[in-house]
Amino acid sequence: MILPLIKGLILTLTRFLNPKTCVTMQYPDERPKLSARFRGLPELQIGKDGREKCVACGLCARVCPSQCISVEGAEDETHRRYPKTYELDAFRCIFCGYCEEACPVRAIILRDTFELATYQNKNVFDKEQLLDLTRKRNLPG
Amino acid sequence: MNIIHLVIDDKPIVAPEGTNIFQAARDNDIYVPGLCYHPKLSQFGGCRLCFVEVTERKRTVHRFACAHPVSEGMVVKVNTPKVVRYRKSAMEYLLAHHELSCPTCDKSGECGLQNVTYELNLGPGRFKTVRMHHPVIRDNPVLELNRNRCILCGRCVSACKEIEGVSAIDFQNRGFKTVIGTAFDRPLECSFCGGCVAVCPTGAWQDRTLGFKGRPWEFESTTTICPYCSVGCTIVVNTKTESVRRIVSNDCLGINEGNLCIKGRFGHEFIHSPERIKTPLIRKNGELCPASWKDAIEHTTKRFRQIIAEHGGKLAGGIGSERCTNEDNYLFQKFCRSVLGTNHVDNMSNIKSPYLNSLIYKSVVNGIASASLKEIENANTLFFLGADMTEAHPVAGSMARKSIRMNNANLIIANVRNVLFNSMARNDIRLNYALGSQAMLINAFIKIIIDENLVDLKKAEAATNNFPEWRSSVDKFSVREASQSTGISEETMRNVSMILTKPGNCCIVCGKDIEEDPLGEITIKALMNLCSLINAAHDEKTGPRKVSVLFSRTHNNSQGANDMGVVPGFFPGYLDITDTTGREKVEKLWGVKPGNDIFQKESLNLIDLALNGKLKALYVMGENPIVNYPNGKDVREAFKKIDFIVVQDTFLTETAQLADVVLPAVTYSEREGTFTNMGMTVQRLNKAIPPVGDARPDWQIVCDLATKMGQPYSYASAKEILSEIGSIAPPYAGVNYDRLKRKEFQWVSFVYDKNRPAKYTFEIIQPATFNIIRKKDFPFILLTGASLNHQGAFSRHSKSLTLVAPACFAEINRKDAREMHIQDGDMVTVESVRDKIKLKAKVTDKTPEGTVFIPEDYEWVPVNLLRDRAYTPVKIYREAE
């Protein structure tokens, strides 16, 4: 009974006495290093032609357990299927990654965006905002 | 028909002889995969998925379920390992060259191929995939054909040929290159019924009005009734986030068995048209300005009160709607009669042919009227008299083709024009009678039947009244003369009389060309005489009643508007206004006593009254008389003389533009209620979406007006109104709103008692040809009629329909055109004494010489403004450039 307690205390003490681990991360000055498979906010990907990759198949909206995605498909002049509106309610997203898994064209990927605090009482990302997340990444430098 | 006992997957079932295993299994809820078989179509046997194990006469073999008939004692196994293995490899072949673009394919989620792939749990195939790279064909506004997704099941080819009778598409090429397409890959020219989209198991055929705007699993489906013609097809409205995305059909619902026409399937875009009126409008300083409902109702009631106080209610009038529901129309006439205190209520169909209601009711009582449109399907002889089925009642035409296919029915089409009707009838007789000789034609049939004793005349005499007198009047009639004036040989007439009196069911469709003709009344009377003669002489022992008539109606609820008493002559349910018992019943139920003096037969119609200054206020619900009134420009004059006009409609029509107050009403997808089709079948609508903008259901607007004017109408729903209708109108006595959800109601069978049929009284008529005055400077006669692609404001605001049929046209006979040097497609002017319009010439052989045909359903081309009371003489000339 006492043994686990002592074990726990040893861990605490080694951390506490080690100068490297005795303080928490200095966020936001210091950024955490996220693992590659971290699941942050889903982002819409951009294809080679500079447009959204998404073909508005609606599978992500269907699979999403918290039903936070809504897609409205439409046909453009070249008869391509594209999402006229794509909305993701970041308040409701539980970052499960099902949408990424369901997407047949890999147009939505959960990456490392996790700073989602807002002063509003809703936080719905529309298509452009979701694409902007990717655009920002593609900026040189 | 023999009943066969068999066992499918250990389940003992029965099926009629001649059924195939596939259908027998389906009827008993046993699933057999299969992509090419369709119960509506002839079997083809191309997909090879319905492979099953069959043990028959002690031999176990493998068969295709859709191609093998059931036999006594047969044992069928649907899912043995061998069968499944075979099925899997058949699927591998189908998928080897399939596009598999499910993410962008609108069929995904309801795709037969996808479903079977999923069921069989197929992985990547063993074959090297070959992609086809056929370009997608989008040469028309409503259909799209992507041959890369086609599995060559042949369903669309059969549907086009068997149901629509068009045969626009077929298999092209041979072997690996086989594709579905039109001959020589020409642009698709068909009726655009969308039957191919409905039967295609894959996403090869697509509805372009959907255009990626939703997924099948996202849609909510609401079953309702088509708002266009009087066939009354059942449609399924697919909605997502409170907007209508597409219309589909359901093979198991309604009288149409999943067949629709272009208007029903693709004409839904008007619901969300930006041109819809979304708020009430009040005229201020000559302009219609948006207003709130409160102001609009207040303003309207104030003006109504003023006019009633000044001139009395008799100077108010109301035009009901052939497009609104029975409930709307019932409340409308109740409002006019009890609140406004006028009997000047009418609807366009009654204005066009005022005699029709009493004649139809009489033929119902005498058992001449068909009990339902389904009688077309059961007929052994079809007789279309003055009815252009292809243009006016397209799906009824499909029903006719079914009876031709299944019963080998004879087909007789009598029309002034050589109307198009595609069929495979073995006995296909076309009678193109001369304009105005239709009554002669019918009487000639009667005369031949009597002269040649084609029916048992003694029996007919015993079963009817007035037979001897009538017979002697017919005796004077000469078939030779009739043959001369109709232009149809005696031989043909004899032939037709013979077919009409043959055993079996005969269904006559009496078309608009007859009903709205100056000779309409006597022609219909002659037709009723003919039917009664044949029916009365018929021996009940040899089979059921033989001849029945379907009276064609123009709009979805023309019949209902008349049933609801939106006519000056009748209260709801054809209670005569001059009959005191009927009036007492109405007064008791409504709790008001409209003055006795208002219920008098009036010889003038509403527009004529207005023209004579006898109308000060007019309430128009869902109607556009400025365009639809058949007697020319008078109607504009008439409207100018009315002090106060209220129009309640979905669009700012020509009539609404003249109104003082415009009230926005909902469309069919936003309302509850019932429609009555031309076969007197009452069918229920269901609300698919909430009202668009500030629009309100018509009955609610009427309630608001009545309440404001001091007579609180406290109806909470369409159901309550319908039950009041049931208690007042005898034909609707058995109707129940909740039951309508499951089964439609046919009121004919409630009025006509088969066991105690009313004795028919022959009516003596003097058939004569109409003397057509051809003026020298107006050498042509104007004919008008229905159009497949358009009908009023709804189709006018549906983008796809206006793209398919962008312009109205004038059909001119080839010979006439040659004389006038008019080419197909030239712009011509058609001018009558009253007005002139400019449109495209269409040179055909359909229209007889000396006539010009213009469809009247293109609302923006007001052909009725040309018209005169009778046949209108016009001249045609090519506009100088």
Ligand code: SF4
């Ligand atoms: S991560 Fe999960 S909850 Fe968030 S949008 Fe994707 S599916 Fe929905």
Ligand code: SF4
């Ligand atoms: S699953 Fe992918 S392609 Fe389909 S709608 Fe979602 S993001 Fe677009």
Ligand code: SF4
């Ligand atoms: S037809 Fe069916 S299987 Fe083929 S792409 Fe469309 S949804 Fe997928």
Ligand code: SF4
């Ligand atoms: S287009 Fe559709 S219905 Fe026609 S053959 Fe191909 S898969 Fe069958």
Ligand code: SF4
């Ligand atoms: S036939 Fe008439 S009721 Fe049927 S879909 Fe066409 S317009 Fe509608």
Ligand code: FES
């Ligand atoms: S359904 Fe029998 S072969 Fe296609």
